[in-house]
Amino acid sequence: MKKSASLLLVIAGCCFLPSCDTATPETYFDRAVLNSNLMHGFAGRGLQRELEQPSVKLADDNSGATVPMKRKEIIDNQITSLGASLAKIRKLRETEDSRDILAASIALYEYVLPVYGNEYQQLAKLYDEGAAREQIESLAVTIEAKYGPRFKTLHDQLTAAGKIYAARHNIKVKWDIATEPSP
Numbered sequence: 417m418k419k420s421a422s423l424l425l426v427i428a429g430c431c432f433l434p435s436c437d438t439a440t441p442e443t444y445f446d447r448a449v450l451n452s453n454l455m456h457g458f459a460g461r462g463l464q465r466e467l468e469q470p471s472v473k474l475a476d477d478n479s480g481a482t483v484p485m486k487r488k489e490i491i492d493n494q495i496t497s498l499g500a501s502l503a504k505i506r507k508l509r510e511t512e513d514s515r516d517i518l519a520a521s522i523a524l525y526e527y528v529l530p531v532y533g534n535e536y537q538q539l540a541k542l543y544d545e546g547a548a549r550e551q552i553e554s555l556a557v558t559i560e561a562k563y564g565p566r567f568k569t570l571h572d573q574l575t576a577a578g579k580i581y582a583a584r585h586n587i588k589v590k591w592d593i594a595t596e597p598s599p
Contacts, residue, residue, distance in 0.1 A: 441585035444514050448521040449578035451501045452571065454494075455528055459564035463536070464556050466490060467543055487540035495532045498525060517581050520574040527563075527570055535559050 439447075457463035470490055472482035502525040510518050539559065542552050575591070582589050 438511075439508055441513075441581070442587060444508055444517065445578065445582060445585070445587050445589075447501070447504050447508060448514070448517040449574060449581070451505075452521060452524060452574055454497055454501055455524070455567075455571075458528055459531070459560050459562075459567050464560075467539065487543040488537070491532055491536045491540045494536075495529065498529055498532065501525070502529070513584070514581070516577040517574070520570070520577045524567075524570040524574050527566065531559065531563050535563075 457466065467487050467490065470485045470487060473485050473489075475481045475483040502522070505518060505521050505525070508514065508518060535555070536559070539552065539555050542555060578589075579591060581587070
């Protein structure tokens with residue numbers, strides 16, 4: 417009798433768990449749309465400024481001394497962060513309601529990640545090795561010209577899908593806020 421009661425509980429639990437894997441509309445929106453802010457500055461001046469003036473990291477715990485981050489570390493951190501974000505998006509169950517934001521978000525991540533892994537790694541290497549300013553600028557301009565327009569298109573598609581999704585689910589969002597200073 418105890419075995420059948422235990423088996424019944426296990427079966428009931430298995431039936432219950434799949435129904436709990438549906439994330440809230442806010443979770444879908446946060447992961448698929450808002451997390452695209454991690455790409456802020458891609459193929460533009462934002463990321464270029466970050467590479468020109470890198471953040472610092474703790475060099476010595478005892479003294480609190482800091483050193484500038486290597487540009488490779490900045491790009492590697494970005495790749496790790498974007499990859500983790502993409503993995504979370506891919507784990508979301510696609511529904512009729514979420515299909516557009518998930519597809520647009522995945523397309524954007526899949527477009528950006530290889531550029532970070534290739535061209536931005538090359539740019540970071542130029543910075544870290546102290547290459548000539550002209551060489552650095554040349555590659556930065558090439559990245560912006562080659563990838564900027566398609567990035568903007570993909571980002572605009574995600575934003576458009578995000579606006580529809582947010583409105584449909586009463587998710588309050590302030591759109592079109594300028595967060596980057598003029599060039």
